[in-house]
Every structure is written in C-alpha cells, then in structure tokens.
Amino acid sequence: MTDVGIDRLRDMRIDRLHASNSGGPASRQAYRALRDAIIATELEPGQRLSENELAERLAVSRTPIREALIRLRDDRFVQIVPQLGTFVTRISTAAVEDAQFIRESLECAAVRLAATRAQDGDLAALAGLVRRQAEVVGHGDYGRFAVLDDEFHAGLCELAGRPVAWEVAQRVKGHLNRVRRLSLPQPHYLDEMVAEHREVLEALERRDPDAAETTLRHHLRMVLSALPAIRAQHPDYFQDEERG
Template sequence: MSDAVMTRTMGTGEPVRGSPVRRMSASDQIHHALRERIVSLELKPGQNLSRGETAEFYGVSQTPVRDAMLKLEQDGLLVIYPQSKTEVSKIDVGQARETQFLRLSIELEVTRRLAALVDKAPLASTRQILSRQENALQDGDLELFAQLDRRFHLSLCEATGVANLWRLVAARSGHIDRLRNLNLPEPGKTANIVFYHRQILEALEAGDKVAVEVAVREHLSGTLAAVEEIMARHPEYF
C-alpha cells in the first residue's frame, strides 16, 4: 500500500494486489476498501476491526487506518469506542430511509430532464450498461450485477451533468446498500431490478415522462418496501 497499490479481497478473503492508484492517499484507499467490504457484507454488523490487524492486512502504518476508520464512523458504518474497540455498525433503517428520499428526489428530476431530450444519444452508455447487467444476471454473477446496478443509475446522472450529486448520495448510502445486498439473493430480486431498468430506459427513449416517473418510484421503493421481511430474516444485522 505504501507504493499506492490497492489491496483488496476476493471471495476467500485473501488479499489480492490490484492496479496502481496514484491519485488516492493511503487513507482514502483504506477507506474505499473497508467500505466496500462493509457494504458487500463481507464485514458484518457487530464484527470487531482491529486497527493493528487492519494495518498489517493492508501493509500500511496505523495512521492511515485510523484516518479511514474515523471517516467510516462519520459515514455511520463503524462505531468507535475510544480506548476499547471498533465495530461495524448495525444497519440504521432510519438513515436508509433518509438517503432513499434524497436519491429519489434527485433521480426523479434527472429522468424528467432526460425524458425531455430530443437527442437520446446521452442514453447510449446506459443502454450498454443494461445489456451488460442482463448478461451478469444470466451468468449469476451477483457481484458484477450489483456494480452494474450502481453504474446504471450513475450513468443517468452523468448524462445530465450531475454526477457529483450521485456521488454525494452514494457516500451516504452505506445502510441502504447493505439492505439491498441482503435482499439481492432473494428469488426474483435481480430479475425485478433488470425489469425496472428496462422500463426506465424504454420510457426515457420514448420521452414518456409519466411512465418514467412511475418506473423510478416503483424501482427505488422496492428494498424499503421489503424492510420488515429483511429484518425478520436477518435480525442480527439490525
């Protein structure tokens, strides 16, 4: 990590060295790596994180690890007990609802603007992402599927020049993302996501503002509509 190479985990939890990252500090890289492991549920709520062991795992000093953990605490994904321990936080449903409210507000305006476009060329990237997501669904690749899910929505924001707003929401989305990842393996969930992505894109390409608003509202309400069932299946996460 000292040579600015990201270390990450794959399936087994073993560290794998990736491509060089030159524009991120060590603490930013640690923050990103730990956040991904928390959101993906590799690191589960209540799990203890040792600063020393984490530093050893990533091959860095404890200083960038400390800074990354403080930022993750601000994100609501870690709970730090001074002079005691650091734990992955439980999923905060209230915070998830707030983030979803913000995301819905932004995406409704984004899709309204895209539906009004005469030139649909900005949607080409979204169409390509959807095609790749459909392939990931067929292959049963949930990790890639989830990545493309995020890319689909980001591409809509990019098409309207408000990608930074998406990143602002994404930074606050740790709790809703964990809820979504708990629900993703449920039968029919991934197919349902692709269905609504098709509905959204087709409505945008047709310039149908009413249809796209209905599709966005129904799509983004799915996870929180199932929150009681998710909590009943996984009470240890809350």
C-alpha cells in the same frame, strides 16, 4: 511571486487529482477495503474494530487506518467512541430509510432533468447498457449485474448533467447494499430489475419526465421491501428492535 507558478501547475493537475481522488494510496485502499468488508458483513454489525489490529492486518500504519475510519464515520458505517473503541454500526431501519430517501430524491430529480435534456446518442448508450444487463442476468451473473446496475444509475445522473447526484447517492447506497447482501437473491429479482431499467429508458425516450420519475421511484423502492424479513432473520445485526 512564486504562487502563480504553483497555481498554474495545480490547475493542470486537477483532473488527474480528481480522478485518482482522495488521500494517499494506503489511505484510499484502507477505506475501500474496510467499506467493502462492512457492506459484505465480513465485518459484522456491532463488531469492535481496533486501529492496531486493522493496521497490522492491512500491513500499514495506524495513520491511514485512522483516516479511513474518519471517512467511514462520516458515512455512518462506523461509530468512533473516544477512548473506548470503534464499532461497525448496526443496521438501523431509520438509517436505511434515510439512505433510501436521499438516493430517491436525488435520482428522481436527476431523471426528470435527463428526460428533458437527453440526446438520442446518450439514450442509445443507456440502451446498450440495459441489453448487456439482460445478457449477464441470463447467465445468472449477479456480481457483473451489480456493476452494470451502478453504471445505469450513474448514466442517468450523467445525462442530467449532475454527476454529483450519483456520487452522493453512491456514498449512501452502501447502507442499502449491506441490506441487500443479506437477502437471498430471489430468482426473478434480476429479471425484474432489468425490465424496470428498460421501462425507465422508454420513458426517457418519450421525453416523459413524470413517467420516468414514477417508474424509477418504484424501482428504487424494491430494495426496501426485503427489509423486514432481513431484520427477522438477523436481529442481532439491527440496532432497533422489532415493533410489536
């Protein structure tokens, strides 16, 4: 039986495969490039995308572009209308709130678990992360903070033993980031974020699930507060009109 040889080999490569993840290099690269461009609103909400044009611009054929667009459709970043075109989704208040709901539900559940399972060593690592966040914020390095912010939230899920929670949260988080990119970075915004991270961390150190959850929930909801202002500023980016 030839399959057993294949099976054994496959099992050995799962990690490598899992790490490098999905699709070929071209397909993966196209996905990331398009996703980033959409979140950065370099591709504007409502804009029509052409497979041919994208293929030409990224110097690949239409196939990997197509596969990337399929994933983006599943992520609700584009709408594909057969025989008509592919469009960057307009920002929908409902979609943003949906993303918020999913992220909040998963991360809050995870942080509760983390509060009961966390080892001191893990918490020390998180504490180091928060310290580095304070540093980069001191230099006003917004981009670097975004990376460390993701690492913090990923770390929470890791501590809970549910890294998958972060994977799912990260996929929907794009919708929140697109909104956040549109809001002018408030001066004290970053300091506040770091302070709240510290608060969550302290709750974990006290092994207090309720406090950890409450604090994290409040922390996650800060993003949403800017939503109405952004909608007023970029009405053409939104698919739902203002409520009278």
